[in-house]
Amino acid sequence: MSVTLKDVAEAARVSISTASRALGGGGLASERTQQRLIRIARELGYRPNPIARGLKTGQSRLVGLLIHNLTNASFQVIAEVVQARLKALNYQMLLCLAGDDPQQEHDTLNTLADHRVDGLIVVPTGRNGAQLTALADKLPIVCLVRRDNDTDLETVLADDPQGAYIGTRYLIELGHQRIGLIVGRGDTTSGRERLSGYVRALREAGIPLDETLVHAGHFEPETGSASCRKLLDLAEPPSAIFVANHEATLGALRVTAERGLSIPDNLSLLCYEDMPWFAWHRPAISIVDNGARDLANLAVDRLLNRMDAKGQGADGVREYRVGARLIKRGSCKPYVSPIRPSISRSAAKA
Amino acid sequence: MSVTLKDVAEAARVSISTASRALGGGGLASERTQQRLIRIARELGYRPNPIARGLKTGQSRLVGLLIHNLTNASFQVIAEVVQARLKALNYQMLLCLAGDDPQQEHDTLNTLADHRVDGLIVVPTGRNGAQLTALADKLPIVCLVRRDNDTDLETVLADDPQGAYIGTRYLIELGHQRIGLIVGRGDTTSGRERLSGYVRALREAGIPLDETLVHAGHFEPETGSASCRKLLDLAEPPSAIFVANHEATLGALRVTAERGLSIPDNLSLLCYEDMPWFAWHRPAISIVDNGARDLANLAVDRLLNRMDAKGQGADGVREYRVGARLIKRGSCKPYVSPIRPSISRSAAKA
DNA sequence: TAGCGTTTTGCAATCGTTTCCAGTCTATTG
DNA sequence: CAATAGACTGGAAACGATTGCAAAACGCTA
Numbered sequence: 001m002s003v004t005l006k007d008v009a010e011a012a013r014v015s016i017s018t019a020s021r022a023l024g025g026g027g028l029a030s031e032r033t034q035q036r037l038i039r040i041a042r043e044l045g046y047r048p049n050p051i052a053r054g055l056k057t058g059q060s061r062l063v064g065l066l067i068h069n070l071t072n073a074s075f076q077v078i079a080e081v082v083q084a085r086l087k088a089l090n091y092q093m094l095l096c097l098a099g100d101d102p103q104q105e106h107d108t109l110n111t112l113a114d115h116r117v118d119g120l121i122v123v124p125t126g127r128n129g130a131q132l133t134a135l136a137d138k139l140p141i142v143c144l145v146r147r148d149n150d151t152d153l154e155t156v157l158a159d160d161p162q163g164a165y166i167g168t169r170y171l172i173e174l175g176h177q178r179i180g181l182i183v184g185r186g187d188t189t190s191g192r193e194r195l196s197g198y199v200r201a202l203r204e205a206g207i208p209l210d211e212t213l214v215h216a217g218h219f220e221p222e223t224g225s226a227s228c229r230k231l232l233d234l235a236e237p238p239s240a241i242f243v244a245n246h247e248a249t250l251g252a253l254r255v256t257a258e259r260g261l262s263i264p265d266n267l268s269l270l271c272y273e274d275m276p277w278f279a280w281h282r283p284a285i286s287i288v289d290n291g292a293r294d295l296a297n298l299a300v301d302r303l304l305n306r307m308d309a310k311g312q313g314a315d316g317v318r319e320y321r322v323g324a325r326l327i328k329r330g331s332c333k334p335y336v337s338p339i340r341p342s343i344s345r346s347a348a349k350a
Numbered sequence: 351m352s353v354t355l356k357d358v359a360e361a362a363r364v365s366i367s368t369a370s371r372a373l374g375g376g377g378l379a380s381e382r383t384q385q386r387l388i389r390i391a392r393e394l395g396y397r398p399n400p401i402a403r404g405l406k407t408g409q410s411r412l413v414g415l416l417i418h419n420l421t422n423a424s425f426q427v428i429a430e431v432v433q434a435r436l437k438a439l440n441y442q443m444l445l446c447l448a449g450d451d452p453q454q455e456h457d458t459l460n461t462l463a464d465h466r467v468d469g470l471i472v473v474p475t476g477r478n479g480a481q482l483t484a485l486a487d488k489l490p491i492v493c494l495v496r497r498d499n500d501t502d503l504e505t506v507l508a509d510d511p512q513g514a515y516i517g518t519r520y521l522i523e524l525g526h527q528r529i530g531l532i533v534g535r536g537d538t539t540s541g542r543e544r545l546s547g548y549v550r551a552l553r554e555a556g557i558p559l560d561e562t563l564v565h566a567g568h569f570e571p572e573t574g575s576a577s578c579r580k581l582l583d584l585a586e587p588p589s590a591i592f593v594a595n596h597e598a599t600l601g602a603l604r605v606t607a608e609r610g611l612s613i614p615d616n617l618s619l620l621c622y623e624d625m626p627w628f629a630w631h632r633p634a635i636s637i638v639d640n641g642a643r644d645l646a647n648l649a650v651d652r653l654l655n656r657m658d659a660k661g662q663g664a665d666g667v668r669e670y671r672v673g674a675r676l677i678k679r680g681s682c683k684p685y686v687s688p689i690r691p692s693i694s695r696s697a698a699k700a
Numbered sequence: 701t702a703g704c705g706t707t708t709t710g711c712a713a714t715c716g717t718t719t720c721c722a723g724t725c726t727a728t729t730g
Numbered sequence: 731c732a733a734t735a736g737a738c739t740g741g742a743a744a745c746g747a748t749t750g751c752a753a754a755a756c757g758c759t760a
Contacts, residue, residue, distance in 0.1 A: 354745095354746060354747085355746065355747060356746075356747095366746090366747085366748095367748080367749075370747070370748060370749085371748090371749090374748080398746085398747075399745090399746055399747065400747095401745090401746080401747090402745070402746030402747040402748090403746075403747050403748075404747090405745085405746080405747075405748095406746085406747055406748045406749085407747085407748070
């Protein structure tokens with residue numbers, strides 16, 4: 001089929017081992033033969049077979065990235081960054097999508113292990129802790145965005161408590177008192193942490209927590225629409241909604257559009273995690289940016305670090321946080337007390 | 351390290367070859383030993399090593415997907431579909447992003463070949479035809495979305511001439527005569543074909559082609575903003591714009607927002623290729639849907655077909671087209687002749 | 701029970717590398 | 731000039747599977 005090391009060795013009239021050493025670098029061959037073999041290899045168009053090499057060395061030059069989907073904007077960014085960084089180092093990315101489903105995650109982890117990936121970045125569901133722990137004995141693993149509580153793995157997280165805090169505080173500073181929160185499930189790191197940030201900001205401002213204003217649900221647009229409807233149907237609806245569940249954003253947006261609510265005049269809207277089109281939307285949507293790009297970069301850094309360290313014992317397992325930033329655009333504005341319909345109508349007539 | 355076939359064989363007190371045959375299925379071992387070995391393998395937690403297998407068989411159970419990026423919504427869908435379909439068949443997807451750059455594409459193709467992928471789906475830049483042709487001798491390749499004119503590969507394309515045609519005709523039927531077109535570069539299949547569909551619709555309607563209304567450019571938001579500005583600055587600006595360059599959509603949207611144009615009242619806007627948020631945007635954006643999901647599915651079908659056929663000679667290389675559909679939402683409306691500013695002002699005063 | 705055909709099994713080669721272990725060659729030193 | 735260290739090189743054994751070939755075991759029939 002293709003040119004093998006043997007062909008190169010024969011062409012150069014040396015043994016296979018010499019050829020291997022010359023091309024493998026490391027100065028294990030004399031300068032002269034090395035140059036000669038590199039030349040011959042190039043002439044012949046030799047390309048080492050990573051499978052054969054992998055069999056011998058146990059390395060595949062493959063790195064797994066296991067995420068939930070590619071719909072979530074943060075995951076897109078993460079996938080792009082990871083693949084770009086790895087390619088530069090001559091690794092290939094094995095992208096796996098397991099849709100936040102423990103069973104799929106389990107299977108995928110097995111497959112990844114089978115393929116002898118040299119490293120793994122995973123957004124864990126949190127239900128396969130034991131498997132992850134076992135896997136971590138064999139290869140470097142970095143958890144991203146979510147922590148798996150059953151494991152003790154290096155983890156890169158967004159600073160969700162802080163992000164939700166600064167977002168909520170921003171709304172409070174604008175004068176909002178009744179702030180609706182649409183957030184992720186309580187059994188996820190981000191769900192819990194964002195809720196905690198919201199609660200803390202409220203508490204610090206001396207605003208009592210109103211349970212009816214908080215909706216936690218699945219990471220789906222439907223969550224957003226359902227929650228948004230319930231919030232707006234409240235006897236005393238919120239003047240601002242903080243959609244801290246990224247996937248729910250579309251749903252929330254749909255409902256406000258359906259009801260003809262003008263944002264930010266009738267309702268202030270603050271979302272979490274940027275999407276490219278948020279900036280072009282009318283009004284441009286203000287967000288708490290979780291720093292997906294930096295998260296991915298840091299995860300890659302940590303992974304490479306571990307891969308280089310190459311199993312140097314039970315080294316310090318750390319947790320990293322990437323801070324969130326508030327990006328003010330046009331979807332939030334200072335609170336104005338609502339004018340009652342009757343008054344409003346007469347005012348308009350005046 | 352892990353459990354190998356040898357371990358299983360020893361535990362079962364048979365030779366390695368027997369173990370291999372028993373586990374490999376195909377009835378090459380007696381029913382009894384087969385059952386026994388399957389049981390023992392399971393008990394031991396044996397998982398075959400795909401690398402070793404790959405070395406012998408030349409198969410990797412890896413399939414490459416080479417696309418430009420993950421920002422483009424169609425590519426997201428394609429990546430999700432391909433990975434889901436492949437996983438179900440126990441293949442892994444090697445996702446590569448080459449950003450429409452011939453050099454990166456070239457390198458990536460090499461790497462993919464090195465890793466002995468069993469098949470490849472590629473959105474070609476069109477500049478590495480020779481390499482693709484050479485590669486096609488060794489493994490099944492399906493081109494997607496773009497054709498590489500220098501090759502003769504199985505290709506799955508969107509029906510862009512038709513898509514652009516129905517889109518343009520829709521606008522014409524709404525009464526628009528001056529229709530701006532923002533389209534992709536002329537050296538891409540989609541760029542040329544969408545332009546041709548636009549031209550045909552115009553011709554059939556007896557509307558002369560006005561070159562100043564057509565802008566072809568790179569697949570970037572900037573193209574959209576620059577082109578949109580030029581169109582709107584025309585002495586006689588278009589009453590509708592057809593953004594047939596997906597990436598340019600955001601740019602066009604930004605400009606219309608900047609200028610405070612109300613869509614569809616001041617301008618009808620029709621875009622190409624759906625994005626999830628188009629439906630939630632205000633107004634919801636009408637589009638020509640290129641059928642990304644079906645494109646991906648068909649590409650996978652064709653690839654699997656070729657992989658099964660396993661080099662059955664120079665079998666019929668076909669080109670497939672997936673038809674486009676018009677999805678009417680709220681961003682286009684019937685043409686009304688513009689009221690001159692002076693008249694408008696006096697009319698308002700009246 | 702011998703002879704024959706059919707399963708079923710084991711041996712060993714192979715895939716393309718890497719790497720250990722000796723062996724060869726050169727150069728240096730006493 | 732002989733001895734010896736050091737640098738290079740070649741042979742061969744891995745890595746973990748698959749697979750052609752031949753031997754063994756089996757079931758039949760005569």
